[in-house]
Amino acid sequence: MALFYILLLFMIIAAIVAVETKNLLSSVICVGAIGFGGSLMFLFLRAPDIAITQIVVEVLGLIILIRATISRDVTFISGDREFFGMIVSVVIILVIFVAGVRVFDAMPQFGVPVFSHLPGTASEAYINRGLQDTGVTNLVTSVYLDYRAYDTLGEATVLFTAILGAMVILRDKSRKRLEESDA
Numbered sequence: 001m002a003l004f005y006i007l008l009l010f011m012i013i014a015a016i017v018a019v020e021t022k023n024l025l026s027s028v029i030c031v032g033a034i035g036f037g038g039s040l041m042f043l044f045l046r047a048p049d050i051a052i053t054q055i056v057v058e059v060l061g062l063i064i065l066i067r068a069t070i071s072r073d074v075t076f077i078s079g080d081r082e083f084f085g086m087i088v089s090v091v092i093i094l095v096i097f098v099a100g101v102r103v104f105d106a107m108p109q110f111g112v113p114v115f116s117h118l119p120g121t122a123s124e125a126y127i128n129r130g131l132q133d134t135g136v137t138n139l140v141t142s143v144y145l146d147y148r149a150y151d152t153l154g155e156a157t158v159l160f161t162a163i164l165g166a167m168v169i170l171r172d173k174s175r176k177r178l179e180e181s182d183a
Contacts, residue, residue, distance in 0.1 A: 003044075003098070003099060003102050004041070004044050006095065006099075007037055007040055007041060007044070007095070007099050008041070010033075010037055010092065010095045010096075010099075011033075011034050011037040011038065011041075014030045014031075014033040014034045014037065014092065015030070015034055017030045017088065018030035018031050018034070024069045025066070025069050025070070026085075028062065028065045028066055028069050031061075031062075031065065032058060032061075032062045032065075033092055033096070035054065035057075035058035035061065035062075036055070036058060036096065037096070037099075038054055038058075039051045039054040039055045039058065040096070040099045040100065040103060042054055043103045044103060044106075049155070050155075053155050053158060053159065056159060056162065057158055057159070057162045060162040060163065060165070060166045061162065061165075063166055063169075063170070064165055064166055064169045064170075067169055067170060068169065122147075126139060126142070126143050126147060127139065130142045130143070133146070133147075134146040134147075
């Protein structure tokens with residue numbers, strides 16, 4: 001649980017750095033660190049499906065933001081970097097690494113269900129009452145389309161929006177340029 005709070009503190013520090021820094025690219029990288037920290041927190045909370053969605057959205061969001069940032073703010077890395085910035089970067093990388101190792105150590109062995117040892121969990125209710133509640137013999141379908149329909153719709157909407165945004169930002173030619181070349 002202490003690692004959970006360390007990760008939360010790391011996300012707060014990254015948010016402060018993202019707001020206070022003058023360099024746009026550094027700010028975008030800190031926002032990405034916050035998103036990946038959120039993904040690790042979802043893994044701590046035993047929500048791998050939301051963690052995967054967060055990672056996908058975060059990667060697409062970072063691509064869009066870095067593309068927009070590089071076109072506005074051209075920065076060159078020189079040999080003399082700020083010592084404080086380098087230390088903060090190393091600490092952030094170490095915290096993410098340690099958090100990731102701790103998350104994978106806390107996961108059960110492969111093939112062992114997470115909720116098999118806990119009574120009264122949602123998965124137990126799905127298995128015991130799935131056919132009665134939904135009328136569907138396939139339990140995966142009953143969970144996916146009946147019990148968690150709004151969650152599935154929300155995840156699909158977020159993924160669709162992120163992919164659409166990435167395609168809009170990363171396309172080669174805009175309609176305006178095509179119309180200008182025709183005239």
